[in-house]
Amino acid sequence: MFSKLKTRYIAYIVVVFVLLTTLIVQLYSLNIRHAEEYTSQVSTNNEKTVSVKGARGSIMDKNGVLLAYDVSSYDVQFYKDPAENASSDRAFYTDVIQKTIELIESKGGEIIDTFMIRRGEDGTFSYDIDDSITGEARENRINNWCENMQISKVKDAEGNSVYPDPENIYYDLRTRYRIPESMAYEDAVKLLSIWQEVQLMTYRSYIPVTIAYNVNFETVSEIETRANELKGMQIEESSTRVYPKKTVAAHIVGYMGRMVSEEEIEEKEAQGYSQDDLVGKVGIEATMEEYLTGNSKEHQGKKVLEVDSAGTVVRQVSYTPPTPGNKVVLTIDYQLQELLERTLAENIQTVYAEQQDMYNNADPEQRKEYDEILAKRSTKTINYVQSGACIVMEVKTGKVLALVSSPSYDPNLFTGGISEEDFKMLNEDPAKPLFNNAISSVSTPGSIFKLCTALAGLMEEEITLTGPKGIINDEGPYTKHLQEGATIVGHIPSCWTKYPQNHAHNQDVVAALKNSCNYYFYEVAYRLGNDRLNEWADKLGLTSKTGIELTGEVAGRVGNKNVLYDPSKDIDDQVTYKPLLVYNKLVGQLRDYGTERGVTYTDDQVKAAATRIMQTAGEKGLVIGKEIRQILSEELDIPENVSSSRGWSNEIVNTVREVVWTDNDTIVQGIGSEPTQLSPIAVARYLCAIVNGGKVFQPHIVEKIVDNEGNVVKTFEPTVVTDLQIPEEYTNAIMEGMDQVVSAEDGTASQAFGNFKYRDILAGKTGTGVVSDIDIEDNVWLCLVAPKDDPEIAVVCFLPHGFSDSKAYPTAKAAIQYYFDQKNAPAETEPQASPEGGLLE
Template sequence: MFEKLKHRYIACLSIIFVIFSLMAIRLYRLVAAGEQSSSQSSRQASVSVTGKRGAIYDANNVLLAYDQESYEVTFYRDPANNASSDRANYTKILLEAIEIIEGNGDSIIDTFLIVKDEEGNFAYDISEELSEETRKERISSWCANMQLADDTMEPEDIYYDLRSRFRIPEELDYEQARKLLSIWQEVQMNMYQSYVKVTIAENVSLETVYELETHADALTGIEIAESYTRYYPKQDIAAHVIGYLGRIVDNTELEEKKALGYTAEDLVGKVGIEATMESYLSGCINERQGKRTYSLNKAGSIVKQTGYEAPTQGDSVVLTLDIGLQEVTEEALAANVQRIRSEQEQEYAENKDKYDKLLEARSVKELSLANVGAAIVMEVDTGNVLALASYPSYDLNLFTGGISDEDYRTLLDQEGSPLFNNAISSTSTPGSIFKMATAVAGLMEGEITVNSTIVDTGPYDKYVKEGSDAPACWIKPYYSSHGRQNVVAALKNSCNYFFFEVADRLGIERLTNWVGKLGLTSKTNIQLTGEAVGWIGGPSILYDSSLPIDQQKTYKPLLVYNKLKTQLEEFGRERDVIYTEDQLSTAALELIKLVELQKLSIGPEIREVLSNTLDIPANVSRQRGWTSEIMSTLIELIWTNTDTATQGIGATPTQLTPIAIARYLCAISNGGKVYDANIIDKVVDANGNVVMESEPSLVEDLQLPKAYSKAIMEGMEQVVSWENRGTAGSAFAGFKYQNILAGKTGTAPISNIDLEDNVWFCLVAPKDDPEIAVVIFVPNGLSDCKVYDTAKAIITYYFDQKGEQADISCGEGDLFY
């Protein structure tokens, strides 16, 4: 019996074995067929992964800007699900995600191109500054991406059409619908890469992350991704140096950046170091990008991730800036400007009738009071910038992730224009801080020696007719107190007359040449955006025939042009003739061109222009005195010897930038070496390797004789000396570092109201072996004595720090030995 059972058992096992063998063969064939089918229907796609942006450090390795890890919310619309019902479902999911995100205080992207104003009108959110052609191109491209057949549709019609297409519930208002349309717009913009997830919220909180993950099963397509957010730990300190990031909005720039590896969604440096060092800092360029590879099915849907290559981060930039000194400089400057403003308002209130009469007599009725300022600290022997402050400032973190329209409008409307860099972008009349340049030019050209003397005899009326106003020294009417001056005394006393005479001896061409050599009228090449270039007054500055009348260096040509048109119109009335606007404009421009003759007697030429353009007979112009009237207007644009003399004291129309003044002050102090301004110390890669290191860039070596440098420095030393009764001597009496200082004051009148005077102050220290040059500038700052507190704060911090470092060094030495 057992033998039978044994045989049956063996037979059953054999049958089972055969069945399983057949099943295995079948399974193998099915798998092989499936794999073959899969290989035929799937494809690979890769998505670039951006590297971390490099950091920005000060000279002492204090972090000023860096990428901190954050979370963003992404949305993936499966391209296989494109039916109307699918879009409705996705919109429902997005609404739920938006509710969670905003419920935790986070924000949804706001990029939809169509906006609705307060009156209910729809329009494209495209800058009006762009040309009509560019605007049309952008609209056409956007409509194509949004799959709109007719790009001539009204924005309102497009808005409602898209609401319908993406199944946005009718009960949602515009603001709610706009958020959904912003997300759908981003999806449409990536139609050609349907496997790319779009970011719908950036830098979200952990609460948002947790809640979205908790509801992940219900929120198909919504995912959390790790990302980076730019952070500026010092907030508004050094904002004008560091800069911020923003989207690429210019089509030409976008195409250039795409060739390097950027996408339209990437952030780039817009201003400051973030902009100028973009190629080093960025993690978006091709060679630093990583890659994430996906397997896609026939419909283009992601099946799975099949590969990942990590990106490399951008290089970090180390600045020459000392953030401690920067903070002291900014705080002192801000307090200084605010104090000046308060004193000006008090002065105006106490003398209101006096100032109101002066305001009433001029075309500009509003009083300009102090509300901005700049301060720069530069190394004398390198051009390295240790501090560069512009007041007012702004919090760079406002721009992180994109600044809101409300915040941006607030910045634009704020008094003092905080986004403007006063240290490098403003130009203004320098006043007496220019006098060292005149001294250098006079000495180097042999028009004076260090022992030459000039007597201050009062008004400089050498070229002025009797009875007419002549430029004079600020000490008017006590000219005898200056008397005979050499270059040292002239700098100490800031004697205008001395420098009038030196400039006159030089002539405007030679003075202009030396001003250029000292680096005042060219770019300093500091590695920041928006540097302006100054100029010294001269015939071509007063009127440049190569420029349109409304693009001249100064406002005078336009004023003269308008005044001439008014005069000519009145001439027509007297003759019962009505001239057209074109006739008046043509005649005025032709008259202004006569300025190029640089003559004070151009009567025949004036009458010829009036005859040719307005058909006014020459004898009529002469008899009615119209020639003289025109000449009295044109003389405003004719350069005179007196104008040349006044340039010797930095008077209008000379305009210079604070950063150029800092470079010039360094050259005065170091024997004539003119350096480019520099704010970059080095660039290091992620491994700490130095990939770029800055060296001092010598532009020109003027090789000033030691005797000349000594005389100029001695004059500047006496400016801040109480014993020598310098113009700033009393302010620095008792100051602990007074004995190592050399400086120059500068008050530049820009109107007939003294409250509006520009204020400059320059310092060099130590005077015997200069290390730093300090420049402080407050437009409409009342008086140079008002900015001494900022100068003292800078000097105190710098030399106190040096003292502490010396003490530390000595301590370390004692321990070592």
């Protein structure tokens, strides 16, 4: 028996020994051989990577003067321990947040304002979503927000599961985050903005949320001093965008703001941005975003954080610094830009005062005429000059040396988010300081368009430099396009000077340009026809965007049949306002006819008849009484004999005549009349092409992109869109006419430049665009090139409602004098840009 027990005991000991040996081997394998592997896995499972964004690149002028750059700043961030989710924890954190808000605001700082729900002035609650986001996109944004905020659905009247209305959500969230009932809405919404950001970051709870940007050092010191009391609050070094030159070049540089549209957010997030990152909204900040940004993946650094199972950060494992964005070097000369902005603003103020004096002190007959015109229109006051533009461009490259729009604004107002008061002030200013007059406005050009008409006539051989075909006799009123014996209706085109005393006869193109003879260019336009005149305007770039690297550019247009009225488009989609005016007048007439007959027409009936009449007129070029009578019969059940006997068909023909293109419209396009509308930037490019032999450039306002180490990333070389190859003799003839505008004793601009330092090297063309029956409201254009023997720069000045071309001379003179004074000055050592945006000696 004992022998059997002994045998079993030995076997038991052997089994235990084998098991212990196996266990030791496994433990050795786990702790020694695979220690590094398992340690790596454990570390990886508890490590989170946080992207670190780089600073934004700077913007500077051609000489290195800083126009925009980032400076170090401090943000206040809030980190909530993700393990602390009890109601008591939320009450504790709400108290901490409230104390921090009071601290920040007492030191002059501002709290983020991002809460999705807003209470209006009438006390109703709604979602704070940009009006441009509508339909399904709007619904998706609301649903996503509610889901992320963990809003519970409720049953509506039909039993469907829906999210509560905004007011109920607001009060539910106040309860969830233990916000005292006694707290005012204005204070509660600040707390809710911060809690919203925390909730939306739940999936990345190890990342703090920013609750205040760019706080002062006093705020930083107090938050750090009260660290034990203000649990979760911390200071993070950041950067703030600074525009050191304030209003100078604001329309060029632009400003930054938050992303709004779903498409933009999605696009930028794919590039590495976060939804709350700022991006360029207008100007160079917007168009050069891809180069300036430090937010994209290629510029990002990273922090590797170790977090525990609850998501709490334990320590920082590693740090890779980001790289800053690239620098953008512009073609503009800051000193020239600043000079012209100052001069143009003074110029506008002077003209404004002169116009007021002209109206207030007009002789009784003139004043009566003005007041009668004002009484008949919706705008009861004179449109005095309030704004303007000036562009200086290199003739042989298309580089922009200055691009001025007045009035300007301070882009620093937008840093960190513009206040409602400031935005309202800018938006409601009648002079529209946010609007870039240099590239976003189009207006009637007047006589500066005669350069296009002259070139088109020469290139199409409708006029010549020598021989009978090159001479046109000014006969005063232009009636050549009228059929013999035709009844003259309305205004007959004629020259701008008194006939025949002040008219020059037997003019060639040089004399016609010098005298700005309307009759001459009526005749050239008539010979060309509207299609060929439009074709040359297109070739010279007047009817297309130039492609300059700025936001908000609009294309001009030259009058033609479809510009006046396009029957293939709805009345609300027409290029000009005139078709709508004619349509509304026509609708009123048709209603009156129904009243006379004792019939009440529906809106659909009247609109159908008016639309059909206008489309018929537009398609056929005009309508006759028979066609009108037939439409009235079919659409409004008016017998044809009734509309004929009462003269209604003739009245309608006279009404729709205004949207029917005629030869009369063609000839007045030769002098740049309505509906021709051009932008200053397109005029500058066109002027360069006229005098450089036909090279139509894409204007550039960016010179190059430079990385943080000084390497050139990209250079913006002169870009020729098309080369018209204008014969030299044509260019010389046009230049001679422009020369005499300035130099000849009776040239249209000769008196203004009589004692000017650089008069002898100038050539130019003036223009007055008629925009109403009140001459004080006329547009002013002035085009200059210099030196006339071999043009280097073109200067274009534009004063909407500036009255007379002579009013723009001070700004143009300032541009010319600066350029040639600098060119003729002794060579100096090139200055270096200082960090503050000035110049170092």
